[in-house]
Amino acid sequence: MSLDSDRDRNAKRRWLPRAEPKGWTSLDLLAEQEAHLRPHKPKSLCGLSFLDSAFHSRHRTRRVQESRLQPRLLREPAAPAMSIFEYNGSAVVAMVGKNCFAIASDRRLGVQLQTIATDFKRVFKIHDKLYIGLSGLATDAQTLYQRLVFRHKLYQLREERDMKPQTFASLVSALLYEKRFGPYFCQPVIAGLGEDNEPFICTMDCIGAKELAKDFVVSGTASESLYGACESMYKPNMEPDELFETISQALLSSVDRDCLSGWGGYVLLVTPTEVQERVLKSRMD
Amino acid sequence: MECVIGVVGRDFAVVAADTSAVQSILVHKTDEDKVMVLDSHKLMGASGEPGDRVQFTEFIQKNLHLYQFRNNIPLSTAATANFTRGELATALRKNPYSVNILLAGFDSDVGASMYYIDYIATFHKIEKGAFGYGSYFCLSLMDKLYRPDMSVEEAVDLVDKCIKEIQLRLVVAPQNFIVKIVDKDGAREYAKRAYTGDTPSEAATVTA
Numbered sequence: 001m002s003l004d005s006d007r008d009r010n011a012k013r014r015w016l017p018r019a020e021p022k023g024w025t026s027l028d029l030l031a032e033q034e035a036h037l038r039p040h041k042p043k044s045l046c047g048l049s050f051l052d053s054a055f056h057s058r059h060r061t062r063r064v065q066e067s068r069l070q071p072r073l074l075r076e077p078a079a080p081a082m083s084i085f086e087y088n089g090s091a092v093v094a095m096v097g098k099n100c101f102a103i104a105s106d107r108r109l110g111v112q113l114q115t116i117a118t119d120f121k122r123v124f125k126i127h128d129k130l131y132i133g134l135s136g137l138a139t140d141a142q143t144l145y146q147r148l149v150f151r152h153k154l155y156q157l158r159e160e161r162d163m164k165p166q167t168f169a170s171l172v173s174a175l176l177y178e179k180r181f182g183p184y185f186c187q188p189v190i191a192g193l194g195e196d197n198e199p200f201i202c203t204m205d206c207i208g209a210k211e212l213a214k215d216f217v218v219s220g221t222a223s224e225s226l227y228g229a230c231e232s233m234y235k236p237n238m239e240p241d242e243l244f245e246t247i248s249q250a251l252l253s254s255v256d257r258d259c260l261s262g263w264g265g266y267v268l269l270v271t272p273t274e275v276q277e278r279v280l281k282s283r284m285d
Numbered sequence: 286m287e288c289v290i291g292v293v294g295r296d297f298a299v300v301a302a303d304t305s306a307v308q309s310i311l312v313h314k315t316d317e318d319k320v321m322v323l324d325s326h327k328l329m330g331a332s333g334e335p336g337d338r339v340q341f342t343e344f345i346q347k348n349l350h351l352y353q354f355r356n357n358i359p360l361s362t363a364a365t366a367n368f369t370r371g372e373l374a375t376a377l378r379k380n381p382y383s384v385n386i387l388l389a390g391f392d393s394d395v396g397a398s399m400y401y402i403d404y405i406a407t408f409h410k411i412e413k414g415a416f417g418y419g420s421y422f423c424l425s426l427m428d429k430l431y432r433p434d435m436s437v438e439e440a441v442d443l444v445d446k447c448i449k450e451i452q453l454r455l456v457v458a459p460q461n462f463i464v465k466i467v468d469k470d471g472a473r474e475y476a477k478r479a480y481t482g483d484t485p486s487e488a489a490t491v492t493a
Contacts, residue, residue, distance in 0.1 A: 139406040
């Protein structure tokens with residue numbers, strides 16, 4: 001059996017109906033074969049290769065997925081290749097003040113470059129002194145929030161008290177690492193008042209690597225801008241009013257430089273005695 | 286290709302969808318109903334993979350009926366939407382449905398509400414929304430013309446303007462649409478819209 005007939009057999013096994021130009025060189029065909037042998041990067045229906053574990057486990061259906069390539073192009077416009085973390089767009093920041101903390105997020109819900117809503121909630125309450133902001137893929141943020149509330153309510157029933165922020169951060173980290181090889185595409189920002197009303201903030205990546213900080217933590221598509229803005233505007237031991245001003249300015253100036261986040265801001269300021277929620281008006285673009 | 290449009294007005298919600306069943310370049314039928322009446326006061330407009338769409342919407346409808354049989358009261362719109370979202374989210378990492386949903390309903394205590402549920406189970410309550418290629422033309426039109434206290438005639442007029450815009454500007458625009466409404470009197474079909482093709486389409490007039 002010659003090498004040429006092997007290549008022809010592989011060429012016929014291609015899933016995509018394609019007119020092959022005459023005069024293919026052996027190098028081209030070899031490259032094609034090697035492309036088939038490379039680890040298959042499954043394409044999901046809108047060009048995002050994120051549902052790796054789900055699609056990998058069903059090799060039989062790869063053929064179905066690929067053969068729908070033509071209608072898929074008719075169905076959805078070809079979008080620029082975006083990371084799954086940038087699918088919905090988000091910005092979350094938390095800052096520590098004097099016996100208080102503030103957590104803020106943007107309000108845009110988008111689908112790649114299209115804006116769906118401008119009142120999307122990204123910061124969720126766990127208990128009166130503990131809040132979590134979830135940036136990244138919106139569906140995973142919602143699923144993760146539901147699981148965390150469930151776990152916290154169970155904890156409250158068993159322990160008859162609220163969870164400490166440090167404990168909660170470990171819980172989130174463990175929950176995320178459980179899905180190490182098929183993760184939730186979220187980066188949480190956790191902020192709470194611990195014992196003696198000591199503010200606690202931390203962030204983690206999508207597989208639960210905790211990062212504690214004493215001053216501020218950021219996450220989302222605008223995170224790089226947020227780092228810069230927070231670093232320059234932050235001062236230690238700010239009073240609640242000043243903290244609110246600082247975090248609002250940092251958030252708004254950062255999301256103005258990011259097309260995927262913005263469309264308003266939502267700031268939550270928590271002190272030992274009260275919680276202030278405010279919605280910021282910003283550039284709607 | 287498949288367009289679903291939804292608008293919430295004063296104590297009612299309107300969901301419109303195109304009625305073409307298309308596979309690649311072939312139009313199988315032009316009267317496919319994509320807005321399913323889930324129960325007496327709920328509408329589910331769905332777009333996406335045809336098999337998944339029919340299967341998933343019927344699944345939700347039957348589960349809704351089961352709940353009503355078991356508990357003697359119908360499920361609220363918010364609960365239905367959350368249930369739908371939960372089913373999509375559970376299936377997402379196993380066997381994903383590729384169905385985008387606009388769920389609209391009327392509850393006596395809350396009034397009319399509409400929920401946007403993406404195919405990856407992104408869940409959000411909205412007043413106006415659209416799926417598909419039509420959304421590129423409709424969303425900005427709705428941003429301009431929508432008001433929260435619209436009457437039925439105004440809302441249907443807005444939907445008509447969206448349909449006109451789709452038929453004017455989308456390259457393979459669906460020819461026929463179905464418009465359904467849900468209010469305190471229930472969920473029912475309101476109108477059908479067809480492209481007659483006699484006169485050239487004009488752009489919708491929008492007073493600034």
